[in-house]
Amino acid sequence: MHVSDPEGTPSPVSAPRHVAAATAWRGGRAALAMATACAVLGACATKPLIPYSTDTPPLILAPATQAGIADQRGRFREIYCAVLEARGAEVPDNRPCEDALTRVGKEPAPTGRPVDLGQSRLHLLAVVVPGVGYDCFRPWLDSPNTVISHLRRFGFDASLLDVDALSSSANNARQIRDALMAMPAPDGPPRIVLIGYSKGAPDVLEALVAYPEIRSRLAAVVSAAGAVGGSPLADDAEQYQADLLRHVPGATCTSGDGGAVQSLRPAIRKAWLAQHPLPAGLRYYSIVTFPHPGHISSILTSSYDKLSRVDPRNDSQLIFYDQLIPGSTLLAYVNADHWALAVPIARMHPTIGALFVTQNAYPREALVEAILRFVEEDMTEPIR
Template sequence: MQFTRQVIAFLNARCWIGVWLATSCVFLGACATKPLIPYSADTPPMVLVPASQAGVMDKRGRFREIYCAVLEAHHAELPDYRPCEQALTWVGAEPAGSGKPVELGQSRRHLIAAIVPGIGYDCFKPWLNPPETVAAHLRQFGFDATLIDVDALSSATNNARQIRAAIMAIPAPEGAPRLVLFGYSKGAPDMLEALVAYPEIKSRVAAVVSAAGAIGGSPLANDAEQYQADLLRYVPGATCTSGDGGAVESLRPAIRKMWLAQHPLPGDLHYYSIVTFPQPEHISSILKSSYDKLARVDSRNDSQVIFYDQVVPGSTLLAYVNADHWALAVPIARTHPTIGALLVTKNAYPREALAEAILRFVEEDLGEPVR
């Protein structure tokens, strides 16, 4: 009987993976033959320049100090532990660290990571059954984490309204704000649209973090249509809907870059960027086809987004992370080890340590809380 249940569970997982593969192949463009960036003159003037010339502050050196300290302090109890040198990718000339000691005690600000998930998350969340270990880890040190629910398959504009409603529903704290908005994948443009469209939420936000964010969109979305993304509604146990039908369009590079050109970000907030820049051998086998397809534009991608399209203009660059797009935030191999061994082969990553390091960096960077 136990063997039978295991077989059924595996077949259900195979079914779900088949849906996800179809979505990766069709929705994300892995099987398309058209140019990933088609010819078009309908674009704002653009230029690809070094981050320092785009108003981006490079503080990778200090972040590395903090992340390495967190990893080494907690490695005995951390799942998916990696040495620091394997957890981050050296890109170009990384600035030196500050040499200051790293505070690993209790948080002074009690920051809360408010996470906006990526496209489709609400569709496969019941199957994934995430273990919530990041929040549990953070609470040991006076931090916390919560998920902001947004439509899995709706536009960034629609989801921005939901982010606004979720933030306004949280009682305003006494003193300095504690919420650190984390936008993962499509959750990052959803988050930025909320900040621009609803200025009333700014006073409740301490900082903004893009984690593998599709800030500039992804060329893989150019050949996709919404009905193809709707395949995710057939993941076993999914209850998500098509929403307003705008998720795919929201990820197209022309849409994202036009939005950035027309909507300056609020200047009174602190923005941070975590970029996934995996070594090619750290791409899961199931993601190799989309990685190769996107490599026709630039091989420095995480299987879904090119590295330079993940940086918020005017933000502080914290790290290039040696993880593919799923490994950064979606713990598939932990809850489904058979699928991890067969398909999601590079999904292991110390997410708990990374989240702690980000919040510790932000707390240090913000300085002492306003009383």
């Protein structure tokens, strides 16, 4: 999700194959950027689709069970619903809470406790690490700081942490370390909530393991549609395809170490998780994108269909269980596709939104506020 408004970037592996097609377009920068967003990784397999269903209790599936997930969806729903109701038309793309979240399996009951919507006591700072290609698309998106301005009204804050658009998670982990260590050391409880969107999540996790000096600066770590377990789509992609993003008009990204796509392959991510237990003593949370099929933008339906050959419970780029940090607290299943969670394409380019990114509207400002309010409330409790 984005802040500067880096609410993200066209996903980990979906960007590659459209730049070539884009040259046939004559609509300038916007057409080329959307063409680049169109490729969505290629051919579909011939296996029949597995029926979509939200009935299977997700926490009894093997990946989630092995991850030891704590389910706090009931309380998060209370907080998020209260934020949405209180903010109303103040936030763009507001929608009823029941439509903003997806009910999956048996969700824990609400607690009935009141929700504090006043000024933050801890003044938490959301530091967002974006996904693949953000610097390539940043000039074209040219999005305003709506998340930041919204959060500051309530005593929170946010910033974007710049990482290489096309480099490996190991490379970006070092950049995360350097950026965090350059910030003033906390003179009280840590305030930074480090949010990894898409490939930003494995970048963050590698930083936590490789650089223990950053841990004392963090209040919490959040995967927001994070590619924690990688994406099967990356198995059919090559780095040279991602590298085409450098040729989007106005792109500021470089090739870096050229390891972005490899870092997203499931075998790589799962092997890394098996060999690198996450450090204890930190609070980990997961926000999972789990949209109803009608909430997938038209430009993303081909990648959604392709990924559905593996599991239809996907956001067009990631299967739901691959977004969970092992041992984390599950906050929500969000009724939004991978881009809608973080990339405000339709807001900034309405015509493209109407034609291609048809399900991009989502109340991101309210969602980030709800995440920070949950974390602040949870910080009064012992780490589970």
